Amino acid sequence: MNVYPHLAPIANRWHEAMGIDVRFPDDHAAFIARCHAAGQTRPTPLLLQYGEGDYNALHQDLYGEHVFPLQIAVLLSQPGEDFEGGEFVLTEQRPRMQSRAMVVPLKQGDAVVFAVDSRPVQGTRGFYRVKLLHGVSKLRSGHRHTLGIIFHDAA
Template sequence: MENVIQNIENLDWPAITEEMHKQGYVVIPNLLTDLQCDLLKKGYSDSTLYRKTVVMERYRFGIGEYKYFDYPLPELIQTIRSQLYPHLAVIANAWFRALKVDKSFSMKHEDLLTDCRLKGQEQATVLILKYSQGGFNTLHQDLYGEIYFPMQAVFMLNEPEIDFTGGGICTNATNT
């Protein structure tokens, strides 16, 4: 876990913050090692790690499936969450101030989790997605109660052009 902590701390957070303010997202390459990615992928078949599996076609969320992790989270995922959160909370607080939203986030991830538990939001919302050929995820938002954090960290565990080809955002969709 030490290397992921060090990787997160060594990031150029002022540049990341600026990019988030400009674009609303940032791509951070190589935050996880190949071994860490493989560990997460191999865990997909371990049903004891998950509380729920969603087949996306059933809900018109796309083609593929995802699984919600259960508590306790795997150590790697918990470490990533607790290390990224304070940096992202600074950005979220700036966004809420700019939007005149009367809410601010503590700099401690555990405080957010405590707030969630106090409102009855006790289940883990961390998930892992799996796609096969032709798979995709439609744009949708999952909110599970009054308490939420306005950002997500997404990790691609496969290598584009090596593990898969294609992908991207469909720009020729039509509204009907």
């Protein structure tokens, strides 16, 4: 599976809508070369394991100047069977409003594609930026594994 080429055009449309000048090449290797040239050389894909009581506080995976604006998390365990609790949570912060929470109901093998930092939302006067955070609620029992794919390398 090579998903980056499908995401790069979306990333470019998002940047255009948000008035950000940076554009992304079709080829992931070319984008990684840009990260490396800026000292972002550490690979970022991760396998995460959560046990009972573990959680992942709301955060953003920003690891340097170069940021690919979309990332992926794949749930490797079966909710309700392998673990209880441990929901994937997003919050969206709109200008002058309080944050909205969203729970993404993932089953084993599902992937969620989400904004690393901000996404454009159509308003009455063009697009505005909505800031996202993501995290995982506390596991009540069992074990939960995920694969996280972040397309930029880290400094």
